[in-house]
Amino acid sequence: MSLKILIVDDHTIVREGLRALIDKEADMKVVAEAGTGAEAVLAARDCRHDVIVMDISMPDMNGIDATRLILQDRPGSRVLALSMEADRRFVVEVLQAGALGYLLKDVVFAELATAIRTVAVGETYLPPRVTEVIVKEYLQRIPLQESLACNTLTPREREILQLIADGMSAKEIAQANNVSTKTIEAQRSSIMQKLALFSIASLTKFAIREGLTSLN
Numbered sequence: 759m760s761l762k763i764l765i766v767d768d769h770t771i772v773r774e775g776l777r778a779l780i781d782k783e784a785d786m787k788v789v790a791e792a793g794t795g796a797e798a799v800l801a802a803r804d805c806r807h808d809v810i811v812m813d814i815s816m817p818d819m820n821g822i823d824a825t826r827l828i829l830q831d832r833p834g835s836r837v838l839a840l841s842m843e844a845d846r847r848f849v850v851e852v853l854q855a856g857a858l859g860y861l862l863k864d865v866v867f868a869e870l871a872t873a874i875r876t877v878a879v880g881e882t883y884l885p886p887r888v889t890e891v892i893v894k895e896y897l898q899r900i901p902l903q904e905s906l907a908c909n910t911l912t913p914r915e916r917e918i919l920q921l922i923a924d925g926m927s928a929k930e931i932a933q934a935n936n937v938s939t940k941t942i943e944a945q946r947s948s949i950m951q952k953l954a955l956f957s958i959a960s961l962t963k964f965a966i967r968e969g970l971t972s973l974n
Contacts, residue, residue, distance in 0.1 A: 760787040761878050762806055766798040766821065767813040767840070776811065779867045786874065795819025802828045802835060809878050811870075812857065814841040814848055822852045829856035838877045844891050849884075859883035910952045916970060918945050922958060923965035 763780055765788055767773050777788045790805040792798040796819050802810060810828065814821040825837045837857040841848055842864075849860050858877040861870060862885065869885065876883040884892075911919065921931045928946060932939040950956050955964055 760785055761808045761874065762787060762789040763874065764788075764790045764792065764798070764801055764805060764807040764810045766792045766795070766801075766810060766816075766824065768793050768816040772813075776870075780871075780874075783871055786871070795821060795824035798824045799827045799831070802832060808836065809874050810835060810837045811874065812837050812839050812852075814839055814843070814852060822848070822855050825852055825857050826855040836877050836880065838873055838883065844887055846891050849888055849892060860888050861885060862887065911949060915945060915949050915952075918942065919949055919961060919965050920970045922946065922949075923962045923970060 763786055765773050765776050765780075767776070770793070773791045773793070777791065780786045780788050789807055790801045792801045795816050798810070798812065798821075799819075810825075812821040812825055816824075821839055821841075825839070828835050828837065835856075837852075838859040838861060839848075839852045839857045840861055840863055842862070844862055852860060858880070859873050859882060861873050861883070865885065873883040873885075918931060921934075926934070928942045929939050932942045935942075949961065953961070953964060955961050
């Protein structure tokens with residue numbers, strides 16, 4: 759049985775080109791087209807489709823908003839986003855909207871066909887160039903955010919965090935420091951609030967990343 763494809767792009771020549779290429783595949787067939795985001799939302803309601811190939815940049819309603827509306831209306835829809843831009847904001851927003859893949863328009867058709875088949879079975883498809891953008895952004899931002907968060911802790915709180923990560927309970931930490939358990943619990947609560955981490959497991963992972971414990 760052929761995969762049913764809905765093509766969404768505001769350029770007629772692009773839609774025609776995609777249709778011609780997709781229809782040559784033995785296991786694919788274009789069942790509908792849409793030239794705007796609003797048309798895509800309506801088409802997704804009216805036609806039976808397996809994958810929506812969604813352009814990101816369109817004048818009346820962009821592909822991100824169209825994807826969000828389609829997924830609200832038909833949660834099972836599988837969307838593969840297409841864009842000229844390897845921009846982290848576009849990638850993250852359309853994936854958050856519910857798309858399963860993101861592909862750049864300058865790829866060869868063979869990769870588009872692979873992406874369609876991947877998304878059709880409910881798996882995520884991100885080519886290396888797009889993945890690299892996301893990873894670089896993550897590496898630039900996350901360590902800095904974590905370091906800044908760690909700097910908000912007092913030396914005493916850092917010490918307690920290390921003991922927590924080493925597996926000591928509040929009672930054991932209290933006994934080792936000759937203070938009440940309530941005092942340690944209050945300090946632990948302060949640590950959690952400052953780091954926005956609200957479980958012992960997450961505190962332990964944070965401490966390991968920051969090198970505050972010998973666990974690894």
